[in-house]
Amino acid sequence: MTDPTVAAPPPALVRSPLSDGEWHRLHPLTPLLRGGLALIVIVGIVIANLRDRLIAMFVPGMGEEEVESGDWETEAIDWVFANNLVFVALLIVLAVILLLVAGFYLSWRFHTFRITGDDVEVRSGILFRTQRRAPLDRVQGVNLTRPMIARLLGMAKLEVVGAGTDGNVKLEYLSTSHAEAVRADILRLASGRRLGGAAAARTGGTLSQTVSRGISGIIEGDDRQDLVPESVVHIPAGRLVASQLISPTSVVVVLGVVAIIVASVIGTPWLLFSLIPVVLSFGAIALRQIMRSLRYAIAPTSDGVRITFGLLTTVTEIVPPGRVHAIEVSQSILWRGFGWWTIKINRLTGRSIYDGSADQFTTVLPVGTYADVERVLHLLAPELADGDRPALVRQGVDGPTDDDPFTTTPKRARIIRLLSWRRNGFLLSGDLLLLRRGAIWRKLAVLPLARLQSIGIHQGPIDRMLRVAAVRGSIVAGPVYPNVSAIDRDQAIAVFEAVAAGAVRAAASDRSHRWAGEEDAAAEAPALLRRVSPPMLERPAAVPPLSESPVAQPPARLGDADPDAPPRTPRPPDAVIPEDPR
Known part of the structure; x- marks a missing residue:
């Protein structure tokens, strides 16, 4: 039934018949994947445990020795056979199976979803109903x-990542x-694209739907190459291993x-048995990491950065613009000779911090190599x-x-960072x-x-004795820890005030949450800036560097400048710190 209070998506913005604002059900084979497989596993375990009994029942003369040698008198199945209740037991088993099948069917029947012009909603539950909604913006x-x-059956799982924990x-x-x-359709609606842009895109030709490829999809992949841009990074399998x-x-x-080997040789040989679970656990973790990273691809799209990974279970995620809260490039000393780096980000995944898949x-x-790092940073930090x-x-x-x-x-504080005092620092660009x-x-965090x-x-x-301080940014939880310590106190105060002013200006002009809105929406940004922070629009075109900026000159009570500080070099124009608007 159509809800008149809910706005359906404009037909020009959607391509799928499931994105019409009406309630729809999931794929009919969903119960098989969500519960049927578990039922098949349970039946297989029961049959494996009763193997000898079944062989003796259907093939006379085989399996009788195994059945007689066991303590079957105390088993319930012997009691069933002794009292001629086999038919009743089969009826009970059949009734249980029918109840499970009916439960799976009702669960599928009552699990519906709809996509409106503002939300993605899901309703589920038979006795206890649950409704979850994800606002598109x-x-x-x-x-x-x-x-x-699921790939063998031509099916896939779609997960809309929300802003809260367990909000997917x-x-x-x-x-x-x-x-x-x-x-x-969801990304197109979330982008804020209006009818004009959608109609122009539609005149250029609609995208044909991708057909399921079953077993061939496991080998060749599921996404069509003519619809997906080529990855900017290619990781050889040997490098992953x-x-x-x-x-x-x-x-x-x-x-x-x-x-453990040394300890076993000295006098405790039984410790060698502890190597087996250690080796198996490490091998399983390493194999999982390799399998998960195979078929990795990252490429730009009109709706954000598209990341694909996984060999057996393939995951394709699209991170829209403005959803990356921090980026960290890191390298352990073991990788330094090979020139390898890894990049992680902080983003809202909608998952609990205790979820291992987060x-x-x-x-x-x-x-990746240094060239790979440059390409990925170009996608994630276009600023x-x-x-x-x-x-x-x-x-x-x-x-x-x-x-x-x-x-x-500064040199006076290098005792705090004996190995990294020359490297430890910050830059506002x-x-x-x-x-x-x-x-x-080595780590580089980009905020x-x-x-x-x-x-x-x-x-x-x-820190107070050495006149230094630590600068720490607050962002969403994740693997990136935005902190740098042992910074000159006066410089820390200067960057604190400059970042505070710059964050207000950047947040006021940021419209990445609706990255494909109307042009007149973008034209409202100057007016919004004037309402939020008028002095920022009047700042001079050329702002002096941090060492010369009035912001960098603290009050007299903060102490004089550090005589041991290294000489400052001029920064490029994009690296200057704006004046304090106050």
Whole structure:
């Protein structure tokens, strides 16, 4: 039944018949994947345990010795046979199976969803009803998962990532063609695209739906190459395997194995048996990481960055613009000789922090070269100007060099960072805050100011004696920890005020949550800026560097400038700090 209070999506914006604002059911084979497989496994276990009894029953003369040798008198099945209740037992088993099938059917019958012009809604439950809604303007991403068995049946699971914990809306399962069309419709509606843009896109030709490919999809993939842009990064399988073998986890396992062998040789041989679960566990973890990273691809689309990974279970996620809250490029000392890096992000995944699968949605580059890092950063942080990006990235991941633009730890505080005091530092470049730290484990964190929740300065007793402080950004939870310590106190105060002003300006002008809206919506940004922060629009075109900015000159009570601080080098135009609007 149509709800007159709910606005249906404009027909020009949707391609799938399931995106018409009406309630629809999932694929008819959904009960088989959600519960039927578990029932088949249970039946298989029962049959395996009664194997000898069944053989003796249907094949006289075989299996009788095994049946007689066991203690069958105390078993319930013997009691059933002794009292001639086999027919009754079969009826009970049949009734239980029919009840389970009826439960699966009713669960599918009462599980419906609809896509409106504002939300994606799902209703489920037989006795206890549940309704979940994901507002389109708060969509953090859309994931398309194809488990191996589902792919054989031509089905896929669609997951709309919401902004809250456990706030995802799952459509499991849809046919592969419907899932891809529905995903495109959701992203098109979430982008804020209006009828004019949709009509223009429609005149250029509609996208044909992708047909399910079953077994061939496992080998060749499920996405059509003519509809999907080519990946900007290609990771050889040998590099994936080597990166797992040359990792800190592998080193810890090897050291543990050596310690157990030495201890067993000295006088406790039984410790050798503990190697078996250790080796099996490590092998399973490494194999899972490799299988999950195979067939990795990352490419730009009109609706965001498209990331695909997984061999048996393929996951395709699209991260819309403005959903990345932090980026971290890291490299362990074991990878340094190979020039390998990994990139992780902080984003709202809609999953609990205790969910083990949440990590796979935060790793956007499992292992890559420096050229791969540049390409991925270009997709995730387009705020970096093309002319400055190579130099900033090189200084951030490999620095420092003689022309290092980062503000680093002063010499008087190098006792706090004995190995990394020359590298430890920050840089404010446009609407991005870059935090660089680590010598053994090099890390570069990139924070977009538009999505920075807050920034703080922390100072302990030792920091106060050395006149340094730590700068820490507050963002959504994730693997990226945006913190840099042992920074000159005056410089920390200066960047604190500059970032506070820049975050207000960046947030006021950011419209990435509706990345394909009407042009007149973008024209409203200057007016919004004037209402939020009038002085920012009147700042001079050329702002002095941090060392010369009035913001960088703290009050007299904060102490004089540090005589041991290294000389400052001029920053490029994009790296200047705006004046304090106050």
